[in-house]
Amino acid sequence: MTEELTDLTISEALLGLESGDFSARELVEAHISAMERAKALNLFITETAEMALASSDMCDSRRRKSKAGVLDGIPIVVKDLFATENIVTTAGSKMLERYVPPYESTVTKKLWSSGAVMLGKANLDEFAMGSSNETSFFGPVENPWRSNEGDYQFVPGGSSGGSAGAVSARVAMGATGTDTGGSIRQPASFCGVVGLKPTYGRCSRWGIIAFASSLDQAGPITRTVRDAAIMLGVMAGYDSKDSTSVNLPVPDYTGALTGDIRGLRIGIPAEYGLEGLSNEINALWKKGIEWLKEAGAITVPVELPHTHYALPAYYIVAPAEASSNLARYDGVRYGLRVEGDSVQDMYEKTRTEGFGAEVRRRIMIGTYVLSAGYYDAYYLKAQKVRTLIKQDFTNVFSSVDALITPTAPTAAFRFGERSNDPISMYQNDVFTVPASLAGLPGISVPVGLTSGGLPLGLQIIGKPFDEESVLKIADAIEALAEFSSRPQTWWLDKSDNGSPTV
Numbered sequence: 253m254t255e256e257l258t259d260l261t262i263s264e265a266l267l268g269l270e271s272g273d274f275s276a277r278e279l280v281e282a283h284i285s286a287m288e289r290a291k292a293l294n295l296f297i298t299e300t301a302e303m304a305l306a307s308s309d310m311c312d313s314r315r316r317k318s319k320a321g322v323l324d325g326i327p328i329v330v331k332d333l334f335a336t337e338n339i340v341t342t343a344g345s346k347m348l349e350r351y352v353p354p355y356e357s358t359v360t361k362k363l364w365s366s367g368a369v370m371l372g373k374a375n376l377d378e379f380a381m382g383s384s385n386e387t388s389f390f391g392p393v394e395n396p397w398r399s400n401e402g403d404y405q406f407v408p409g410g411s412s413g414g415s416a417g418a419v420s421a422r423v424a425m426g427a428t429g430t431d432t433g434g435s436i437r438q439p440a441s442f443c444g445v446v447g448l449k450p451t452y453g454r455c456s457r458w459g460i461i462a463f464a465s466s467l468d469q470a471g472p473i474t475r476t477v478r479d480a481a482i483m484l485g486v487m488a489g490y491d492s493k494d495s496t497s498v499n500l501p502v503p504d505y506t507g508a509l510t511g512d513i514r515g516l517r518i519g520i521p522a523e524y525g526l527e528g529l530s531n532e533i534n535a536l537w538k539k540g541i542e543w544l545k546e547a548g549a550i551t552v553p554v555e556l557p558h559t560h561y562a563l564p565a566y567y568i569v570a571p572a573e574a575s576s577n578l579a580r581y582d583g584v585r586y587g588l589r590v591e592g593d594s595v596q597d598m599y600e601k602t603r604t605e606g607f608g609a610e611v612r613r614r615i616m617i618g619t620y621v622l623s624a625g626y627y628d629a630y631y632l633k634a635q636k637v638r639t640l641i642k643q644d645f646t647n648v649f650s651s652v653d654a655l656i657t658p659t660a661p662t663a664a665f666r667f668g669e670r671s672n673d674p675i676s677m678y679q680n681d682v683f684t685v686p687a688s689l690a691g692l693p694g695i696s697v698p699v700g701l702t703s704g705g706l707p708l709g710l711q712i713i714g715k716p717f718d719e720e721s722v723l724k725i726a727d728a729i730e731a732l733a734e735f736s737s738r739p740q741t742w743w744l745d746k747s748d749n750g751s752p753t754v
Contacts, residue, residue, distance in 0.1 A: 257282035258422040262326055262479040265425060269315060269325050276311035276325030280304050280369055283327040286423045287371055292743040293394045295418045297332045298340050299372040307369045314367065322486055324367025329424040331415045332373035333380055334360050334470075335459040343461045344378040344388040344411075347581050347588045347606035357459025358491045359428060359470045366486045371424055374414030378608045379578065380430055380463045383438060383680040385413025386671055387610045395443060395664050396421040396739035400705040406664040409439030409680075415473045416443040420739060426483050427473040432463050433566050434660075434684025436471045437696040437711060441659035444698040444707030444737065446726070447473045448480045449684075451717045452691030453498035455484075456491035464573035465496075467566075467688050477697065477727040481505035484719065500717060508720035509727045514548030516725065519652035523559035524683060526661065533658050533708060536700050540656055540710045543732040544725070552652050556644040561637045562686040567678055568621050568634035569689070574611075575618030581606060613674065642690040649715045654725050658683050659696040659709040687713045695726045699733040707737065 257279055260268065268274055284301045304327065311325040335341050335353035342348045356364075364370070377387040384407035385393040393413040395406040397420070408417040412429030416439035419427050429436040431449035440447025448471045455470040462468060472483035485506065490499040520541060525534070541551050583589035583602030590605050592598035607615070621630040648655070660680055670677045687694040693716070696709040710729060714722035 258286045260425070261476050262323070262425045262474060262482055263476070265326060269320075276308040276315070276369070277305065279325055280308040280327050283371055283424060286421070289744050290421050290423050293396060293417055293421060294391050295375055295393055295414045295421070295423060296329070296372040297342055297344065297375050297390050297414075300339065300370055301372075304369050304371050311367050311369065321365065321367030322482065323363065325369060326367070326425050327369045327371050328363065328426045328428070329371050329374045329415060329418045330360055330428050331376055331412055331430060333376060333430050333461045334428060335461070336360055336370070336373065339373065341373065341461070342390070343380070344376045344390060345606065345608070345611070346389045349389065349588065351587055353459075355459060358456035358493065359460070359487050362486055362489065363428070368486070374412070374418055374427060376414055377411035378611050379461065379574070380411040380432060380435055381574070381610050381614055382410040383434070383677050384665075384670065385410040385439070386667065387608055389608060392667065393417050396743065397444065397664065397706055398740060398742055405667045406706065407442065407667060409442035409664065411435040412447070412473060413439045416440050416445055416447065419443070419445045419473050419475055421743070425474070426479055428487070429471055429473045430460060431469050431471055431688065432467045432570060433688045434681045436473060437684050437694055437709070438660050438680060440473055440696040441698070441707065441709030442664040444735070444739070445473055445475050446477055446480050446695065446697055447471070448484060448695045448719075449687070449693060450484060450488060450719055451693045453496050454488050454693070454717065454719065456489070456494040456497050458491055458493040462577040464570040465577060466573060467570060477695070477723055477730050478506060478509055480695065481509060481723050498717070503720050505720060505723055508724045510724065511728060511731065513544070513725055513728045516549045516654070516721070517652040518544050518549050518551050518725065519554035519648055519655040520551055521554050521556045521559065521648075521655055521657060523556050524657040526682065529658070529661060532702050533661065536708055537656070537658050537710065540699060540729060543729055544656065547728045547732065549725070554648045554652060554655070556641075556648060556686065558637065558640045558644050559686055562641055562689055563678065563682050565634040565637040565641070566681070566685045566689055567617070568630050569638060571614040571618035572622050572631050573618070575615045575622065578607075578611070578615055638689045641686055645690045645692060653715070653721055655713040657711045657713065659711040660684070663702045663704070663706040663708055683711060692716060693719045693722050695722050697726045697729050697733070698735045699729065700735065701737055
């Protein structure tokens with residue numbers, strides 16, 4: 253019964269809870285058991301099993317009184333970038349190792365109000381800076397998938413690797429992630445799950461520890477497109493506490509999943525056919541295009557001429573904003589403090605010890621491009637390029653409804669394979685960064701496996717605030733791809749890694 257419950261999707265679990273096939277407590281207990289068995293994956297920074305059980309009893313009580321919320325009783329995990337009141341929130345960094353927020357992020361508050369149950373805080377790249385989940389102070393997350401070509405350890409992608417890994421390993425039914433340059437979509441592709449980045453401004457950023465404020469956006473990671481629609485319906489909405497939150501009605505996302513995409517025009521951007529793109533990914537992309545035609549959509553070749561400038565522009569804009577946002581971690585107000593002989597010495601020692609290598613690298617890049625004499629040469633030019641990229645999308649969306657592209661240029665790679673090559677690591681974001689710079693919605697859907705047995709995803713990019721079309725097209729792709737593969741539970745025999753509990 254336990255394994256059967258953890259195999260359910262969110263929509264299936266809600267039906268089972270409503271019909272009384274099982275209780276919220278039974279559902280949560282099954283996932284806590286799965287969480288205990290998956291310690292070797294290092295998915296969590298903080299586990300909240302006792303709180304989850306108490307919450308599940310409240311869910312059962314509400315359901316008996318016919319007062320259940322949209323997600324009542326559904327066990328989820330929260331990326332440890334979202335502030336959770338009275339629960340340690342670390343951002344995967346030593347700098348915030350013991351930080352306990354006195355407030356709740358808007359997105360998680362919405363989830364708890366809907367009845368969702370938190371199993372714990374998911375591991376992530378430090379301050380969301382990474383594409384492999386190897387930069388966390390609390391150790392790397394291991395991808396639940398293994399290759400059939402050898403017993404290698406693979407990264408889950410980043411920075412939302414813990415969230416994607418937990419959903420893939422059937423430890424949680426859904427998870428929150430954040431996407432700055434692809435940190436929801438890329439790990440979703442690597443872990444064989446669905447990852448949705450909404451339009452910038454659709455979900456509140458209030459209470460999310462900032463990386464790059466003009467790019468960060470919260471979104472759901474689930475095992476099906478329908479589940480992503482259900483979660484987004486709860487997470488989205490205007491928030492007066494976030495000046496970038498857009499005051500628009502939240503549509504009925506699940507109602508958009510009609511299965512009918514006949515007549516929709518889907519663009520195929522030539523610039524995403526990069527030289528060196530693997531034959532397997534290219535073949536799946538072509539298959540995805542054929543699936544859309546089969547479903548009655550019209551595919552149209554399009555051009556996004558400034559796409560190849562997106563990655564360098566992103567790696568100027570994002571570090572610049574990060575250097576500004578992370579200036580607050582100085583050992584004075586909260587977080588780590590390393591005493592020194594003077595205030596300046598204390599600053600230097602605190603930031604040297606508190607930040608990992610990748611965070612320090614991005615802070616230095618950001619500080620450099622914002623410095624006198626280089627601001628115009630780098631940061632200002634990058635912002636101009638960003639405007640051109642956004643205009644490219646605007647031009648294309650005057651004639652098509654959405655775009656289909658690969659999510660990532662590769663499948664999951666091995667631990668350590670790119671750790672010493674930042675440029676190679678950054679290249680993983682090449683297909684996800686353009687939509688981030690333009691603030692557009694995008695979703696990754698698992699569609700197949702490599703010859704080695706690792707998952708691959710396709711990405712749908714849509715118009716601003718048109719998540720309905722993005723979800724509708726993704727739902728059609730999902731139905732035609734019939735992706736039912738799942739990772740083998742090799743981790744059951746591994747030892748406990750000692751994750752902390754609350």
